Amino acid sequence: MSYAIRDIAVIGDELARKGKKIYYLNIGDPVNPEVSDFKTPDYIIEALAKAAKKGYNMYGNSLGVQELREKIAIEENHRNGLSLVPDDILLTSGVSEAIFFVAAALIEEGDEVLVPGPVYPPYISYANFFGGKPVEYKLDETKDWQPDIDDFASKITKKTQFILLCSPNNPTGVLYNEQFIKEIGKLAADYNIPLVSDEIYDQILFEKYNSYKCHVSILKNDLPIIGMNGFSKAHLSTGWRLGYMYFHDPQGKMKQVKQSIEALARIRLCVNVPAQYAAIKTMEQPKEHTKIMVEKLWKRRDYCIKRLQEFDGISCVVPDGAFYLFPKLKFLDQKRGPWKDDKEFVLDLLKETGIMMVYGSGFGQYGVNHFRMTFLPPIEVLEEVFNLFGAFLKKRLS
Ligand SMILES: Cc1ncc(COP(=O)(O)O)c(C=O)c1O
Incomplete structure:
Protein backbone atom coordinates (compact mmCIF):
# COMPACT_ATOMS: atom_id res chain seq x y z
CA MET A 1 0.00 0.00 0.00
CA SER A 2 1.51 3.40 -0.90
CA TYR A 3 0.60 6.98 -0.09
CA ALA A 4 2.39 9.38 -2.44
CA ILE A 5 1.82 12.42 -0.20
CA ARG A 6 3.85 10.90 2.60
CA ASP A 7 6.13 8.68 0.48
CA ILE A 8 7.65 11.71 -1.24
CA ALA A 9 8.35 13.21 2.19
CA VAL A 10 10.72 10.33 3.00
CA ILE A 11 12.97 11.46 0.13
CA GLY A 12 12.60 15.14 1.07
CA ASP A 13 13.50 14.44 4.69
CA GLU A 14 16.60 12.57 3.59
CA LEU A 15 17.68 15.57 1.49
CA ALA A 16 16.91 17.92 4.41
CA ARG A 17 19.14 15.80 6.69
CA LYS A 18 21.96 16.31 4.18
CA GLY A 19 21.44 20.07 4.52
CA LYS A 20 19.26 20.91 1.50
CA LYS A 21 16.61 23.61 1.94
CA ILE A 22 13.23 22.03 1.33
CA TYR A 23 10.02 23.83 0.32
CA TYR A 24 7.22 21.72 1.75
CA LEU A 25 4.38 22.03 -0.75
CA ASN A 26 3.46 18.39 -0.48
CA ILE A 27 1.30 18.20 2.60
CA GLY A 28 -1.97 19.91 3.52
CA ASP A 29 -1.00 20.85 7.04
CA PRO A 30 -1.59 24.57 7.63
CA VAL A 31 -0.10 24.58 11.14
CA ASN A 32 3.15 22.80 10.34
CA PRO A 33 5.74 25.63 10.58
CA GLU A 34 7.80 23.99 7.84
CA VAL A 35 4.78 24.37 5.55
CA SER A 36 2.98 27.57 6.47
CA ASP A 37 2.64 30.51 8.84
CA PHE A 38 -0.87 29.71 10.14
CA LYS A 39 -1.21 28.95 13.83
CA THR A 40 -3.79 27.30 16.02
CA PRO A 41 -5.64 30.25 17.66
CA ASP A 42 -4.53 30.94 21.24
CA GLN A 285 -16.78 31.66 18.77
CA PRO A 286 -17.41 33.53 15.50
CA LYS A 287 -14.51 31.63 13.86
CA GLU A 288 -12.53 34.69 12.87
CA HIS A 289 -9.45 32.51 12.38
CA THR A 290 -11.11 30.63 9.52
CA LYS A 291 -12.11 33.86 7.83
CA ILE A 292 -8.60 35.30 8.13
CA MET A 293 -7.08 32.08 6.81
CA VAL A 294 -9.45 32.04 3.84
CA GLU A 295 -8.61 35.66 2.96
CA LYS A 296 -4.89 34.90 3.00
CA LEU A 297 -5.27 31.66 1.08
CA TRP A 298 -7.34 33.41 -1.56
CA LYS A 299 -4.47 35.85 -2.25
CA ARG A 300 -1.96 33.00 -2.26
CA ARG A 301 -4.09 31.02 -4.70
CA ASP A 302 -4.35 33.99 -7.06
CA TYR A 303 -0.61 34.61 -6.85
CA CYS A 304 0.16 30.98 -7.74
CA ILE A 305 -2.29 30.94 -10.64
CA LYS A 306 -0.68 34.10 -12.02
CA ARG A 307 2.81 32.63 -11.74
CA LEU A 308 1.77 29.31 -13.29
CA GLN A 309 0.52 31.21 -16.33
CA GLU A 310 4.15 32.12 -17.09
CA PHE A 311 4.81 28.54 -18.16
CA ASP A 312 3.33 27.61 -21.50
CA GLY A 313 3.76 23.88 -20.92
CA ILE A 314 1.54 23.98 -17.86
CA SER A 315 -2.18 24.58 -17.38
CA CYS A 316 -4.19 24.73 -14.18
CA VAL A 317 -7.89 24.81 -13.33
CA VAL A 318 -8.53 27.49 -10.71
CA PRO A 319 -9.66 25.85 -7.45
CA ASP A 320 -12.82 27.06 -5.67
CA GLY A 321 -11.61 26.04 -2.24
CA ALA A 322 -9.20 24.00 -0.08
CA PHE A 323 -5.51 24.82 -0.54
CA TYR A 324 -4.31 22.69 -3.42
CA LEU A 325 -3.47 23.29 -7.06
CA PHE A 326 -3.41 20.37 -9.47
CA PRO A 327 -1.64 21.63 -12.60
CA LYS A 328 -1.24 19.62 -15.76
CA LEU A 329 2.24 19.06 -17.16
CA LYS A 330 1.35 19.37 -20.82
CA PHE A 331 4.98 18.92 -21.88
CA LEU A 332 4.85 15.33 -20.58
CA ASP A 333 1.93 14.59 -22.92
CA GLN A 334 3.96 16.18 -25.71
CA LYS A 335 7.01 14.04 -24.75
CA ARG A 336 9.09 17.17 -24.18
CA GLY A 337 11.78 17.12 -21.50
CA PRO A 338 13.95 14.36 -20.02
CA TRP A 339 11.29 12.79 -17.75
CA LYS A 340 9.45 9.58 -18.48
CA ASP A 341 6.51 10.43 -16.18
CA ASP A 342 5.16 12.78 -13.50
CA LYS A 343 6.91 10.91 -10.68
CA GLU A 344 10.29 11.31 -12.35
CA PHE A 345 9.54 15.01 -12.90
CA VAL A 346 8.61 15.61 -9.26
CA LEU A 347 11.66 13.73 -7.96
CA ASP A 348 13.99 15.60 -10.30
CA LEU A 349 12.44 18.91 -9.19
CA LEU A 350 12.85 17.97 -5.54
CA LYS A 351 16.47 16.90 -5.86
CA GLU A 352 17.46 19.93 -7.96
CA THR A 353 15.51 22.72 -6.22
CA GLY A 354 14.24 21.36 -2.89
CA ILE A 355 10.63 22.00 -3.99
CA MET A 356 8.57 19.10 -2.69
CA MET A 357 5.26 18.44 -4.42
CA VAL A 358 3.29 15.26 -4.98
CA TYR A 359 3.27 13.47 -8.35
CA GLY A 360 -0.17 13.35 -9.91
CA SER A 361 -0.17 9.61 -10.57
CA GLY A 362 -0.18 9.20 -6.77
CA PHE A 363 -3.82 10.31 -7.07
CA GLY A 364 -4.68 7.50 -9.47
CA GLN A 365 -5.14 7.12 -13.23
CA TYR A 366 -6.85 10.51 -13.66
CA GLY A 367 -3.95 12.28 -11.98
CA VAL A 368 -1.30 11.13 -14.47
CA ASN A 369 0.93 13.94 -15.84
CA HIS A 370 -0.05 16.38 -13.08
CA PHE A 371 1.40 17.46 -9.79
CA ARG A 372 -0.25 18.64 -6.61
CA MET A 373 1.11 21.56 -4.67
CA THR A 374 -0.36 23.41 -1.71
CA PHE A 375 -0.56 27.17 -1.67
CA LEU A 376 -0.22 27.29 2.09
CA PRO A 377 3.13 29.15 2.33
CA PRO A 378 3.27 32.97 2.48
CA ILE A 379 3.64 34.81 -0.82
CA GLU A 380 7.38 35.56 -0.24
CA VAL A 381 8.03 31.83 -0.06
CA LEU A 382 5.80 31.08 -3.05
CA GLU A 383 7.73 33.72 -4.98
CA GLU A 384 11.02 31.91 -4.26
CA VAL A 385 9.39 28.62 -5.22
CA PHE A 386 8.17 29.87 -8.60
CA ASN A 387 11.49 31.55 -9.36
CA LEU A 388 13.30 28.27 -8.73
CA PHE A 389 10.62 26.35 -10.60
CA GLY A 390 10.92 28.62 -13.63
CA ALA A 391 14.71 28.34 -13.72
CA PHE A 392 14.47 24.54 -13.41
CA LEU A 393 12.01 24.27 -16.29
CA LYS A 394 14.09 26.57 -18.47
CA LYS A 395 17.19 24.49 -17.86
CA ARG A 396 15.53 21.14 -18.44
CA LEU A 397 13.29 22.04 -21.37
CA SER A 398 15.77 24.04 -23.42
C1 LIG B 1 -10.15 15.10 1.49
C2 LIG B 1 -9.57 14.81 2.83
N1 LIG B 1 -10.25 14.06 3.68
C3 LIG B 1 -9.75 13.76 4.90
C4 LIG B 1 -8.52 14.23 5.30
C5 LIG B 1 -8.00 13.84 6.66
O1 LIG B 1 -8.33 14.76 7.61
P1 LIG B 1 -8.20 14.56 9.17
O2 LIG B 1 -7.03 15.37 9.63
O3 LIG B 1 -9.48 15.07 9.74
O4 LIG B 1 -8.02 13.10 9.42
C6 LIG B 1 -7.77 15.04 4.45
C7 LIG B 1 -6.45 15.53 4.84
O5 LIG B 1 -5.68 16.04 4.09
C8 LIG B 1 -8.32 15.33 3.17
O6 LIG B 1 -7.65 16.08 2.30
Whole structure:
Protein backbone atom coordinates (compact mmCIF):
# COMPACT_ATOMS: atom_id res chain seq x y z
CA MET A 1 0.00 0.00 0.00
CA SER A 2 1.51 3.40 -0.90
CA TYR A 3 0.60 6.98 -0.09
CA ALA A 4 2.39 9.38 -2.44
CA ILE A 5 1.82 12.42 -0.20
CA ARG A 6 3.85 10.90 2.60
CA ASP A 7 6.13 8.68 0.48
CA ILE A 8 7.65 11.71 -1.24
CA ALA A 9 8.35 13.21 2.19
CA VAL A 10 10.72 10.33 3.00
CA ILE A 11 12.97 11.46 0.13
CA GLY A 12 12.60 15.14 1.07
CA ASP A 13 13.50 14.44 4.69
CA GLU A 14 16.60 12.57 3.59
CA LEU A 15 17.68 15.57 1.49
CA ALA A 16 16.91 17.92 4.41
CA ARG A 17 19.14 15.80 6.69
CA LYS A 18 21.96 16.31 4.18
CA GLY A 19 21.44 20.07 4.52
CA LYS A 20 19.26 20.91 1.50
CA LYS A 21 16.61 23.61 1.94
CA ILE A 22 13.23 22.03 1.33
CA TYR A 23 10.02 23.83 0.32
CA TYR A 24 7.22 21.72 1.75
CA LEU A 25 4.38 22.03 -0.75
CA ASN A 26 3.46 18.39 -0.48
CA ILE A 27 1.30 18.20 2.60
CA GLY A 28 -1.97 19.91 3.52
CA ASP A 29 -1.00 20.85 7.04
CA PRO A 30 -1.59 24.57 7.63
CA VAL A 31 -0.10 24.58 11.14
CA ASN A 32 3.15 22.80 10.34
CA PRO A 33 5.74 25.63 10.58
CA GLU A 34 7.80 23.99 7.84
CA VAL A 35 4.78 24.37 5.55
CA SER A 36 2.98 27.57 6.47
CA ASP A 37 2.64 30.51 8.84
CA PHE A 38 -0.87 29.71 10.14
CA LYS A 39 -1.21 28.95 13.83
CA THR A 40 -3.79 27.30 16.02
CA PRO A 41 -5.64 30.25 17.66
CA ASP A 42 -4.53 30.94 21.24
CA TYR A 43 -8.03 30.75 22.65
CA ILE A 44 -8.43 27.20 21.36
CA ILE A 45 -5.08 26.17 22.82
CA GLU A 46 -6.08 27.76 26.13
CA ALA A 47 -9.39 25.89 26.08
CA LEU A 48 -7.50 22.63 25.61
CA ALA A 49 -5.14 23.39 28.51
CA LYS A 50 -8.08 24.43 30.68
CA ALA A 51 -9.92 21.18 29.95
CA ALA A 52 -6.85 19.17 30.92
CA LYS A 53 -6.37 21.21 34.12
CA LYS A 54 -10.04 20.76 34.97
CA GLY A 55 -9.47 17.02 34.96
CA TYR A 56 -10.85 15.94 31.58
CA ASN A 57 -7.94 13.58 31.17
CA MET A 58 -9.81 10.31 31.55
CA TYR A 59 -11.39 8.20 28.82
CA GLY A 60 -14.55 9.79 27.50
CA ASN A 61 -17.76 8.54 25.96
CA SER A 62 -17.01 6.46 22.84
CA LEU A 63 -19.47 8.42 20.72
CA GLY A 64 -18.09 11.78 21.84
CA VAL A 65 -18.68 14.44 24.49
CA GLN A 66 -22.44 15.05 24.53
CA GLU A 67 -22.21 18.86 24.54
CA LEU A 68 -20.01 18.76 21.46
CA ARG A 69 -22.37 16.39 19.66
CA GLU A 70 -25.19 18.83 20.38
CA LYS A 71 -23.22 21.77 19.02
CA ILE A 72 -22.18 19.90 15.88
CA ALA A 73 -25.78 18.86 15.17
CA ILE A 74 -26.93 22.48 15.49
CA GLU A 75 -24.14 23.75 13.25
CA GLU A 76 -24.68 21.12 10.54
CA ASN A 77 -28.42 21.76 10.59
CA HIS A 78 -27.87 25.48 10.27
CA ARG A 79 -25.23 25.18 7.57
CA ASN A 80 -26.80 22.47 5.49
CA GLY A 81 -30.49 22.51 6.22
CA LEU A 82 -30.53 19.11 7.91
CA SER A 83 -32.47 17.91 10.92
CA LEU A 84 -29.83 16.00 12.81
CA VAL A 85 -30.07 15.25 16.52
CA PRO A 86 -26.99 14.77 18.76
CA ASP A 87 -27.41 11.02 18.47
CA ASP A 88 -26.70 11.31 14.72
CA ILE A 89 -23.20 12.61 15.46
CA LEU A 90 -20.15 10.47 16.17
CA LEU A 91 -16.78 11.98 17.06
CA THR A 92 -13.77 10.43 15.32
CA SER A 93 -10.00 10.78 15.37
CA GLY A 94 -10.05 12.98 12.32
CA VAL A 95 -11.94 12.42 9.08
CA SER A 96 -9.31 9.73 8.47
CA GLU A 97 -10.91 7.52 11.11
CA ALA A 98 -14.36 8.29 9.73
CA ILE A 99 -13.24 7.00 6.30
CA PHE A 100 -11.87 3.89 8.00
CA PHE A 101 -15.16 3.31 9.87
CA VAL A 102 -17.25 3.72 6.72
CA ALA A 103 -15.06 1.28 4.80
CA ALA A 104 -15.06 -1.21 7.68
CA ALA A 105 -18.84 -1.10 8.07
CA LEU A 106 -19.88 -1.08 4.43
CA ILE A 107 -17.31 -3.04 2.45
CA GLU A 108 -17.08 -6.78 2.18
CA GLU A 109 -14.81 -8.86 -0.05
CA GLY A 110 -15.57 -8.07 -3.71
CA ASP A 111 -17.76 -5.02 -3.05
CA GLU A 112 -17.27 -1.91 -5.12
CA VAL A 113 -17.21 1.72 -4.04
CA LEU A 114 -17.34 4.74 -6.32
CA VAL A 115 -14.69 7.34 -5.53
CA PRO A 116 -13.73 10.48 -7.43
CA GLY A 117 -10.61 10.34 -9.63
CA PRO A 118 -8.15 12.00 -9.26
CA VAL A 119 -8.57 10.44 -5.85
CA TYR A 120 -7.56 11.25 -2.29
CA PRO A 121 -5.42 8.11 -1.74
CA PRO A 122 -6.88 6.86 1.61
CA TYR A 123 -10.26 6.22 -0.09
CA ILE A 124 -8.45 3.64 -2.20
CA SER A 125 -6.27 2.22 0.57
CA TYR A 126 -9.11 1.63 3.02
CA ALA A 127 -11.38 0.11 0.36
CA ASN A 128 -8.58 -2.28 -0.65
CA PHE A 129 -7.79 -3.06 2.97
CA PHE A 130 -11.31 -4.41 3.48
CA GLY A 131 -11.19 -6.47 0.28
CA GLY A 132 -13.23 -4.00 -1.73
CA LYS A 133 -12.69 -2.66 -5.21
CA PRO A 134 -12.51 1.13 -5.46
CA VAL A 135 -13.78 2.34 -8.83
CA GLU A 136 -12.85 5.87 -9.83
CA TYR A 137 -15.48 8.05 -11.49
CA LYS A 138 -13.88 10.59 -13.75
CA LEU A 139 -13.52 14.24 -12.83
CA ASP A 140 -13.10 15.87 -16.22
CA GLU A 141 -10.31 18.42 -16.39
CA THR A 142 -11.62 19.81 -19.69
CA LYS A 143 -14.82 20.70 -17.78
CA ASP A 144 -13.06 22.31 -14.85
CA TRP A 145 -12.77 18.97 -13.08
CA GLN A 146 -16.52 18.48 -12.86
CA PRO A 147 -17.56 14.84 -12.63
CA ASP A 148 -18.49 13.22 -15.95
CA ILE A 149 -22.02 12.00 -15.32
CA ASP A 150 -22.05 9.43 -18.15
CA ASP A 151 -18.83 7.90 -16.92
CA PHE A 152 -20.27 7.97 -13.41
CA ALA A 153 -23.54 6.29 -14.37
CA SER A 154 -21.71 3.60 -16.36
CA LYS A 155 -19.72 2.59 -13.28
CA ILE A 156 -22.65 1.88 -10.97
CA THR A 157 -23.11 -1.87 -10.55
CA LYS A 158 -25.03 -4.22 -8.26
CA LYS A 159 -21.90 -4.41 -6.13
CA THR A 160 -21.62 -0.64 -5.50
CA GLN A 161 -21.86 -0.13 -1.75
CA PHE A 162 -21.50 3.63 -1.53
CA ILE A 163 -20.69 6.71 -3.56
CA LEU A 164 -18.04 8.98 -2.17
CA LEU A 165 -18.18 12.72 -2.81
CA CYS A 166 -15.38 15.10 -1.92
CA SER A 167 -16.23 18.75 -2.53
CA PRO A 168 -14.28 20.99 -2.34
CA ASN A 169 -12.08 18.30 -3.69
CA ASN A 170 -8.61 17.13 -2.85
CA PRO A 171 -6.51 17.27 -5.05
CA THR A 172 -8.34 19.55 -7.54
CA GLY A 173 -9.81 22.12 -5.13
CA VAL A 174 -12.99 22.22 -7.21
CA LEU A 175 -16.59 22.27 -5.94
CA TYR A 176 -18.96 19.89 -7.67
CA ASN A 177 -21.64 21.83 -9.50
CA GLU A 178 -25.29 21.74 -8.56
CA GLN A 179 -26.37 19.91 -11.67
CA PHE A 180 -24.02 17.03 -10.99
CA ILE A 181 -25.05 16.81 -7.35
CA LYS A 182 -28.68 16.57 -8.41
CA GLU A 183 -27.95 13.93 -11.03
CA ILE A 184 -25.83 11.91 -8.65
CA GLY A 185 -28.55 12.19 -6.02
CA LYS A 186 -31.11 10.86 -8.48
CA LEU A 187 -28.92 7.93 -9.52
CA ALA A 188 -28.11 7.11 -5.89
CA ALA A 189 -31.82 7.14 -5.05
CA ASP A 190 -32.72 5.01 -8.10
CA TYR A 191 -30.13 2.39 -7.19
CA ASN A 192 -30.57 2.76 -3.43
CA ILE A 193 -26.91 3.51 -2.79
CA PRO A 194 -25.87 5.68 0.19
CA LEU A 195 -23.73 8.76 -0.29
CA VAL A 196 -20.61 9.38 1.77
CA SER A 197 -19.67 13.03 1.74
CA ASP A 198 -16.19 14.23 2.76
CA GLU A 199 -16.74 17.90 3.62
CA ILE A 200 -13.46 18.62 5.35
CA TYR A 201 -12.78 21.68 3.17
CA ASP A 202 -16.31 23.11 3.17
CA GLN A 203 -15.27 26.16 5.22
CA ILE A 204 -12.28 26.96 2.99
CA LEU A 205 -13.85 28.58 -0.04
CA PHE A 206 -12.99 31.64 -2.07
CA GLU A 207 -15.44 33.29 -4.47
CA LYS A 208 -18.28 31.12 -3.15
CA TYR A 209 -17.58 31.84 0.51
CA ASN A 210 -20.87 32.59 2.32
CA SER A 211 -23.00 31.16 -0.44
CA TYR A 212 -22.03 27.52 -0.53
CA LYS A 213 -24.27 24.83 0.84
CA CYS A 214 -23.10 21.24 0.74
CA HIS A 215 -24.66 18.46 -1.28
CA VAL A 216 -27.22 17.38 1.20
CA SER A 217 -29.10 20.63 1.29
CA ILE A 218 -29.18 20.75 -2.50
CA LEU A 219 -30.57 17.22 -2.65
CA LYS A 220 -33.38 17.78 -0.19
CA ASN A 221 -34.45 14.15 -0.27
CA ASP A 222 -34.41 11.14 1.98
CA LEU A 223 -31.28 9.63 0.56
CA PRO A 224 -29.09 8.23 3.32
CA ILE A 225 -25.95 10.31 3.64
CA ILE A 226 -22.95 9.85 5.88
CA GLY A 227 -21.22 13.21 6.18
CA MET A 228 -17.66 13.59 7.41
CA ASN A 229 -16.05 16.76 8.65
CA GLY A 230 -13.51 17.87 11.21
CA PHE A 231 -11.44 20.46 12.95
CA SER A 232 -8.04 19.79 11.34
CA LYS A 233 -8.15 22.30 8.52
CA ALA A 234 -10.79 24.99 9.15
CA HIS A 235 -9.83 25.19 12.83
CA LEU A 236 -6.12 24.82 12.35
CA SER A 237 -5.57 21.81 14.57
CA THR A 238 -4.38 18.93 12.38
CA GLY A 239 -2.36 17.26 15.14
CA TRP A 240 -5.25 17.14 17.60
CA ARG A 241 -6.97 14.47 15.51
CA LEU A 242 -10.55 15.55 15.81
CA GLY A 243 -13.28 14.89 13.30
CA TYR A 244 -16.82 13.64 13.17
CA MET A 245 -19.38 11.89 11.07
CA TYR A 246 -23.08 12.59 10.82
CA PHE A 247 -25.83 10.21 9.77
CA HIS A 248 -28.57 11.86 7.71
CA ASP A 249 -30.99 8.98 7.46
CA PRO A 250 -34.63 10.08 7.61
CA GLN A 251 -35.94 6.62 6.73
CA GLY A 252 -33.65 4.66 9.04
CA LYS A 253 -32.09 2.74 6.14
CA MET A 254 -28.64 2.92 7.67
CA LYS A 255 -29.56 1.89 11.18
CA GLN A 256 -27.44 -1.23 11.07
CA VAL A 257 -24.48 0.53 9.50
CA LYS A 258 -24.65 3.17 12.21
CA GLN A 259 -24.76 0.51 14.90
CA SER A 260 -21.71 -1.26 13.42
CA ILE A 261 -19.80 2.00 13.32
CA GLU A 262 -20.76 2.78 16.92
CA ALA A 263 -19.51 -0.68 17.92
CA LEU A 264 -16.20 0.08 16.21
CA ALA A 265 -16.07 3.40 18.07
CA ARG A 266 -16.44 1.59 21.38
CA ILE A 267 -13.58 -0.77 20.50
CA ARG A 268 -11.23 2.16 20.04
CA LEU A 269 -12.44 3.61 23.37
CA CYS A 270 -12.77 7.32 22.61
CA VAL A 271 -11.48 10.39 20.83
CA ASN A 272 -9.01 12.88 22.40
CA VAL A 273 -11.07 14.25 25.29
CA PRO A 274 -9.41 17.64 26.06
CA ALA A 275 -9.47 18.39 22.31
CA GLN A 276 -13.24 17.82 22.29
CA TYR A 277 -13.68 20.40 25.04
CA ALA A 278 -11.51 22.82 23.08
CA ALA A 279 -13.73 22.15 20.06
CA ILE A 280 -16.80 23.16 22.07
CA LYS A 281 -15.13 26.50 22.72
CA THR A 282 -14.26 26.83 19.02
CA MET A 283 -17.86 26.33 18.06
CA GLU A 284 -19.02 29.04 20.43
CA GLN A 285 -16.78 31.66 18.77
CA PRO A 286 -17.41 33.53 15.50
CA LYS A 287 -14.51 31.63 13.86
CA GLU A 288 -12.53 34.69 12.87
CA HIS A 289 -9.45 32.51 12.38
CA THR A 290 -11.11 30.63 9.52
CA LYS A 291 -12.11 33.86 7.83
CA ILE A 292 -8.60 35.30 8.13
CA MET A 293 -7.08 32.08 6.81
CA VAL A 294 -9.45 32.04 3.84
CA GLU A 295 -8.61 35.66 2.96
CA LYS A 296 -4.89 34.90 3.00
CA LEU A 297 -5.27 31.66 1.08
CA TRP A 298 -7.34 33.41 -1.56
CA LYS A 299 -4.47 35.85 -2.25
CA ARG A 300 -1.96 33.00 -2.26
CA ARG A 301 -4.09 31.02 -4.70
CA ASP A 302 -4.35 33.99 -7.06
CA TYR A 303 -0.61 34.61 -6.85
CA CYS A 304 0.16 30.98 -7.74
CA ILE A 305 -2.29 30.94 -10.64
CA LYS A 306 -0.68 34.10 -12.02
CA ARG A 307 2.81 32.63 -11.74
CA LEU A 308 1.77 29.31 -13.29
CA GLN A 309 0.52 31.21 -16.33
CA GLU A 310 4.15 32.12 -17.09
CA PHE A 311 4.81 28.54 -18.16
CA ASP A 312 3.33 27.61 -21.50
CA GLY A 313 3.76 23.88 -20.92
CA ILE A 314 1.54 23.98 -17.86
CA SER A 315 -2.18 24.58 -17.38
CA CYS A 316 -4.19 24.73 -14.18
CA VAL A 317 -7.89 24.81 -13.33
CA VAL A 318 -8.53 27.49 -10.71
CA PRO A 319 -9.66 25.85 -7.45
CA ASP A 320 -12.82 27.06 -5.67
CA GLY A 321 -11.61 26.04 -2.24
CA ALA A 322 -9.20 24.00 -0.08
CA PHE A 323 -5.51 24.82 -0.54
CA TYR A 324 -4.31 22.69 -3.42
CA LEU A 325 -3.47 23.29 -7.06
CA PHE A 326 -3.41 20.37 -9.47
CA PRO A 327 -1.64 21.63 -12.60
CA LYS A 328 -1.24 19.62 -15.76
CA LEU A 329 2.24 19.06 -17.16
CA LYS A 330 1.35 19.37 -20.82
CA PHE A 331 4.98 18.92 -21.88
CA LEU A 332 4.85 15.33 -20.58
CA ASP A 333 1.93 14.59 -22.92
CA GLN A 334 3.96 16.18 -25.71
CA LYS A 335 7.01 14.04 -24.75
CA ARG A 336 9.09 17.17 -24.18
CA GLY A 337 11.78 17.12 -21.50
CA PRO A 338 13.95 14.36 -20.02
CA TRP A 339 11.29 12.79 -17.75
CA LYS A 340 9.45 9.58 -18.48
CA ASP A 341 6.51 10.43 -16.18
CA ASP A 342 5.16 12.78 -13.50
CA LYS A 343 6.91 10.91 -10.68
CA GLU A 344 10.29 11.31 -12.35
CA PHE A 345 9.54 15.01 -12.90
CA VAL A 346 8.61 15.61 -9.26
CA LEU A 347 11.66 13.73 -7.96
CA ASP A 348 13.99 15.60 -10.30
CA LEU A 349 12.44 18.91 -9.19
CA LEU A 350 12.85 17.97 -5.54
CA LYS A 351 16.47 16.90 -5.86
CA GLU A 352 17.46 19.93 -7.96
CA THR A 353 15.51 22.72 -6.22
CA GLY A 354 14.24 21.36 -2.89
CA ILE A 355 10.63 22.00 -3.99
CA MET A 356 8.57 19.10 -2.69
CA MET A 357 5.26 18.44 -4.42
CA VAL A 358 3.29 15.26 -4.98
CA TYR A 359 3.27 13.47 -8.35
CA GLY A 360 -0.17 13.35 -9.91
CA SER A 361 -0.17 9.61 -10.57
CA GLY A 362 -0.18 9.20 -6.77
CA PHE A 363 -3.82 10.31 -7.07
CA GLY A 364 -4.68 7.50 -9.47
CA GLN A 365 -5.14 7.12 -13.23
CA TYR A 366 -6.85 10.51 -13.66
CA GLY A 367 -3.95 12.28 -11.98
CA VAL A 368 -1.30 11.13 -14.47
CA ASN A 369 0.93 13.94 -15.84
CA HIS A 370 -0.05 16.38 -13.08
CA PHE A 371 1.40 17.46 -9.79
CA ARG A 372 -0.25 18.64 -6.61
CA MET A 373 1.11 21.56 -4.67
CA THR A 374 -0.36 23.41 -1.71
CA PHE A 375 -0.56 27.17 -1.67
CA LEU A 376 -0.22 27.29 2.09
CA PRO A 377 3.13 29.15 2.33
CA PRO A 378 3.27 32.97 2.48
CA ILE A 379 3.64 34.81 -0.82
CA GLU A 380 7.38 35.56 -0.24
CA VAL A 381 8.03 31.83 -0.06
CA LEU A 382 5.80 31.08 -3.05
CA GLU A 383 7.73 33.72 -4.98
CA GLU A 384 11.02 31.91 -4.26
CA VAL A 385 9.39 28.62 -5.22
CA PHE A 386 8.17 29.87 -8.60
CA ASN A 387 11.49 31.55 -9.36
CA LEU A 388 13.30 28.27 -8.73
CA PHE A 389 10.62 26.35 -10.60
CA GLY A 390 10.92 28.62 -13.63
CA ALA A 391 14.71 28.34 -13.72
CA PHE A 392 14.47 24.54 -13.41
CA LEU A 393 12.01 24.27 -16.29
CA LYS A 394 14.09 26.57 -18.47
CA LYS A 395 17.19 24.49 -17.86
CA ARG A 396 15.53 21.14 -18.44
CA LEU A 397 13.29 22.04 -21.37
CA SER A 398 15.77 24.04 -23.42
C1 LIG B 1 -10.15 15.10 1.49
C2 LIG B 1 -9.57 14.81 2.83
N1 LIG B 1 -10.25 14.06 3.68
C3 LIG B 1 -9.75 13.76 4.90
C4 LIG B 1 -8.52 14.23 5.30
C5 LIG B 1 -8.00 13.84 6.66
O1 LIG B 1 -8.33 14.76 7.61
P1 LIG B 1 -8.20 14.56 9.17
O2 LIG B 1 -7.03 15.37 9.63
O3 LIG B 1 -9.48 15.07 9.74
O4 LIG B 1 -8.02 13.10 9.42
C6 LIG B 1 -7.77 15.04 4.45
C7 LIG B 1 -6.45 15.53 4.84
O5 LIG B 1 -5.68 16.04 4.09
C8 LIG B 1 -8.32 15.33 3.17
O6 LIG B 1 -7.65 16.08 2.30
